[in-house]
Amino acid sequence: MTATRGEARAELLAHLEHLADTGYPSPCRAVPIPERAVWTSDTPADQQLAARLCQTCPALAACGEYGTAYPKEAGVYGGLTETDRRKR
Numbered sequence: 001m002t003a004t005r006g007e008a009r010a011e012l013l014a015h016l017e018h019l020a021d022t023g024y025p026s027p028c029r030a031v032p033i034p035e036r037a038v039w040t041s042d043t044p045a046d047q048q049l050a051a052r053l054c055q056t057c058p059a060l061a062a063c064g065e066y067g068t069a070y071p072k073e074a075g076v077y078g079g080l081t082e083t084d085r086r087k088r
Helices: 006-023 032-040 044-054 058-068 083-087
Strands: none
Touching: 006 058, 032 044
């Protein structure tokens, strides 16, 4: 059975939470809340910064899969900007 977007998002968030709980926080969740805005910014420079920060993330592959499956989702996922994901 294929997961809905909501189910897939909940699964990704649970994975990110598990990583944080075990000492491997994702960059998008390890920074203070105001700084997390680069992951959802409309500014290309912010999106590129977020994409670079994603490269060290333990959830890079899972997050990228989610972002690619749902390319209209706002923000940077798995090191890919919205523009990058729509090209795939």
